[in-house]
Amino acid sequence: MTQPGANEAERSRDIRKRWLLSLPALLIVLAAATGPLLIVVLYSFLSPGPYGDVQWQPSMDGWIGVFLERDMFTETLSIADAHVSILIRSVMLSLVTTVVTLLFGFPTAYFIATRPERTRELWLLLITIPFWTNLLIRTFAVLQIIRNDGLINGVLMKLGLITRPIQMLFTDGAILTGMVYVYLPLMVLPVYANLEKLDFRLVEAAYDLYATPFRVLTRIIIPLAKPGLIAGSILVFIPALGAYVTPSILGGGKNLMLGNLIELQFGQGRNWPLGSALSITLMLIVTAALLFYVRNVGSQGSRHG
Amino acid sequence: MAESNAVEIRDVVKVFGFGEFAFSAVDHASISIRKNEFFTLLGPSGCGKTTLLRLIAGFEFPTSGEIILNGEDIAAMPPFKRPINTVFQSYALFPHMTVADNIGFGLTMLGRPKQEVRDRVAAMLKLVRMEKLADRRTSQISGGQQQRVALARALAPQPKVLLLDEPLSALDYKLRKDMQIELKRLQAETGITFIFVTHDQEEALTMSDRIAVMSAGKILQVDTPRAIYDAPTDRFVADFIGETNFLRGRIGSVSGGIAQVETPMAGRISATLPPDFVPDGEVTVVLRPEHACLWLPNDSAPCQTTGTLENIVYFGTDTHYHVRLQDGETQFMLREQNKPLQRQRFSVGDQVGIMFEENAARVLRN
Numbered sequence: 001m002t003q004p005g006a007n008e009a010e011r012s013r014d015i016r017k018r019w020l021l022s023l024p025a026l027l028i029v030l031a032a033a034t035g036p037l038l039i040v041v042l043y044s045f046l047s048p049g050p051y052g053d054v055q056w057q058p059s060m061d062g063w064i065g066v067f068l069e070r071d072m073f074t075e076t077l078s079i080a081d082a083h084v085s086i087l088i089r090s091v092m093l094s095l096v097t098t099v100v101t102l103l104f105g106f107p108t109a110y111f112i113a114t115r116p117e118r119t120r121e122l123w124l125l126l127i128t129i130p131f132w133t134n135l136l137i138r139t140f141a142v143l144q145i146i147r148n149d150g151l152i153n154g155v156l157m158k159l160g161l162i163t164r165p166i167q168m169l170f171t172d173g174a175i176l177t178g179m180v181y182v183y184l185p186l187m188v189l190p191v192y193a194n195l196e197k198l199d200f201r202l203v204e205a206a207y208d209l210y211a212t213p214f215r216v217l218t219r220i221i222i223p224l225a226k227p228g229l230i231a232g233s234i235l236v237f238i239p240a241l242g243a244y245v246t247p248s249i250l251g252g253g254k255n256l257m258l259g260n261l262i263e264l265q266f267g268q269g270r271n272w273p274l275g276s277a278l279s280i281t282l283m284l285i286v287t288a289a290l291l292f293y294v295r296n297v298g299s300q301g302s303r304h305g
Numbered sequence: 306m307a308e309s310n311a312v313e314i315r316d317v318v319k320v321f322g323f324g325e326f327a328f329s330a331v332d333h334a335s336i337s338i339r340k341n342e343f344f345t346l347l348g349p350s351g352c353g354k355t356t357l358l359r360l361i362a363g364f365e366f367p368t369s370g371e372i373i374l375n376g377e378d379i380a381a382m383p384p385f386k387r388p389i390n391t392v393f394q395s396y397a398l399f400p401h402m403t404v405a406d407n408i409g410f411g412l413t414m415l416g417r418p419k420q421e422v423r424d425r426v427a428a429m430l431k432l433v434r435m436e437k438l439a440d441r442r443t444s445q446i447s448g449g450q451q452q453r454v455a456l457a458r459a460l461a462p463q464p465k466v467l468l469l470d471e472p473l474s475a476l477d478y479k480l481r482k483d484m485q486i487e488l489k490r491l492q493a494e495t496g497i498t499f500i501f502v503t504h505d506q507e508e509a510l511t512m513s514d515r516i517a518v519m520s521a522g523k524i525l526q527v528d529t530p531r532a533i534y535d536a537p538t539d540r541f542v543a544d545f546i547g548e549t550n551f552l553r554g555r556i557g558s559v560s561g562g563i564a565q566v567e568t569p570m571a572g573r574i575s576a577t578l579p580p581d582f583v584p585d586g587e588v589t590v591v592l593r594p595e596h597a598c599l600w601l602p603n604d605s606a607p608c609q610t611t612g613t614l615e616n617i618v619y620f621g622t623d624t625h626y627h628v629r630l631q632d633g634e635t636q637f638m639l640r641e642q643n644k645p646l647q648r649q650r651f652s653v654g655d656q657v658g659i660m661f662e663e664n665a666a667r668v669l670r671n
């Protein structure tokens with residue numbers, strides 16, 4: 001009806017109009033997303049003020065402080081053992097948390113996905129119940145159970161199995177328990193979403209073709225559930241790495257994680273540049289983890305559904 | 306005797322649900338399926354065909370009864386131990402594997418050496434004419450090709466019995482015809498017993514060595530396609546397979562396996578009695594539409610009965626005529642093959658005579 005030229009001009013005008021209309025929203029999103037981040041990056045290159053805050057004096061001390069430590073008297077630099085061990089502990093604890101939530105979360109998700117459709121929603125609701133409660137309260141609940149005069153020690157002593165309470169609180173084990181408890185739903189939900197889509201006729205087909213139940217799990221179910229397993233792992237690993245509340249309550253100030261270390265710099269430590277540099281370090285670790293995910297799953301190209 | 310049977314189903318019952326919701330999907334079914342046979346389970350939707358097939362495959366376990374394979378009761382054996390493979394209606398190809406890996410899956414699970422698996426996969430690809438697509442993902446091939454892969458995958462481990470649950474129902478007409486021929490060829494070439502499920506009676510008649518007709522969980526008749534069509538022993542079978550005229554009447558006299566049946570709509574009909582039939586009053590006479598022909602009254606032929614022509618339906622290969630019989634209630638259907646350059650002999654509203662072919666009418670139990 002109309003010439004292609006006129007049509008094209010109209011279309012490009014249309015597109016321009018659309019961009020103009022969404023520009024305010026885009027600007028807000030851009031500012032909200034990058035603004036604070038830029039401030040953190042900027043602060044990491046300034047010097048600390050005496051009572052917190054920063055002084056407008058460029059300095060690399062914040063970044064140097066992430067891994068190195070300046071001796072107060074000799075001014076020589078050495079590896080900051082405390083920071084490195086906290087970093088390693090954080091990564092290790094987050095990895096172990098991820099693995100443990102996988103081990104518990106996968107069977108749970110599989111169980112729910114194989115229930116009759118009517119009852120699945122109920123099971124999912126039960127899984128999300130912890131979310132209804134504030135994180136702080138959930139963490140204190142764990143504390144109540146594992147502390148020296150808490151539920152577990154109380155019962156064990158009543159039964160006469162132990163004479164003195166077992167020290168469970170303020171250990172890495174306590175942090176791990178708390179994090180597994182808090183992050184388990186984040187593993188179950190994406191894995192369930194994936195398993196729910198799984199065509200169980202494929203499972204039957206594999207049984208039919210002489211695969212034992214174990215082989216069906218390793219050759220069919222896990223490969224097909226892989227995107228969900230990886231998504232769940234990321235959803236658990238990333239917040240676990242930056243966890244603050246759980247390690248601070250269950251680790252008791254001794255067993256710090258990265259989140260606590262950062263908080264310390266902005267609080268008692270009064271070293272905002274170091275805190276900023278540590279935050280960015282955490283972000284870089286997370287980015288590396290995400291890139292690893294994209295490499296391993298995104299490029300796989302096994303889209304099905 | 307038992308040696309010649311591939312699978313024997315003995316008095317199998319499958320009940321789903323409990324208490325007042327209990328429901329027999331398979332109801333005291335007994336069938337002997339012979340070796341190298343193309344055996345078809347035919348019946349309307351919901352009659353229990355899939356359930357019976359799943360019992361043989363091992364996805365369901367019978368409530369009671371035995372399933373004998375090579376002289377052994379396998380009713381409680383898990384599917385991965387049965388030398389039986391299935392072609393699923395939905396194909397159920399593994400989406401995370403290539404075509405070749407799909408076909409080799411069964412042999413790999415059986416722990417066959419890699420080289421053997423490769424050779425066998427190559428042979429299967431050749432058998433189903435899919436050599437070029439070995440490395441494709443299963444999502445990147447057409448429905449007909451997926452069908453072939455599903456067949457090759459189930460045939461690769463050389464099962465004793467191959468189960469096929471409506472494997473052609475998702476294909477369009479032309480492709481379905483091609484695959485029917487392909488299936489017959491594969492069965493002949495491999496010598497494997499096929500148990501084929503369909504609700505398409507034409508497919509069952511053209512492909513099978515023998516057919517079992519099912520209804521509401523029961524096996525009604527097991528016979529060759531010709532016997533099922535020409536000599537149904539059950540009203541349901543006669544009705545389900547092809548089109549049939551049913552004429553109710555009373556048996557007058559019997560001699561030499563032929564009964565004279567008095568019917569209100571078509572007078573006295575000579576009809577063949579089934580071998581083990583005990584005549585007792587009310588019966589139904591069945592007659593296929595192509596076993597009768599129409600005359601104009603002035604043709605002065607020996608007509609069985611007369612009626613009013615109500616409807617003429619042209620089908621290309623043949624023409625169907627619907628005639629209202631004298632009683633004013635019964636509609637009788639006739640089918641005549643069309644000849645080239647044929648003039649239309651009848652028109653709607655004509656008074657017509659109907660002649661039955663000899664030995665065409667049969668008596669059925671009510």
Ligand SMILES: Nc1ncnc2c1ncn2[C@@H]1O[C@H](COP(=O)(O)OP(=O)(O)OP(=O)(O)O)[C@@H](O)[C@H]1O
Nearest residue numbers: 321322330348349350351352353354355356357504
């Ligand atoms: N797992 C089950 N639980 C309860 N009832 C079932 C189950 N599987 C099948 N049925 C019922 O058993 C009956 C037979 O089902 P089946 O799938 O064997 O029918 P079918 O002959 O294969 O039908 P179609 O031609 O539609 O595939 C149906 O009424 C069905 O609702």
Ligand SMILES: [Mg+2]
Nearest residue numbers: 354355356470
């Ligand atoms: Mg079915």
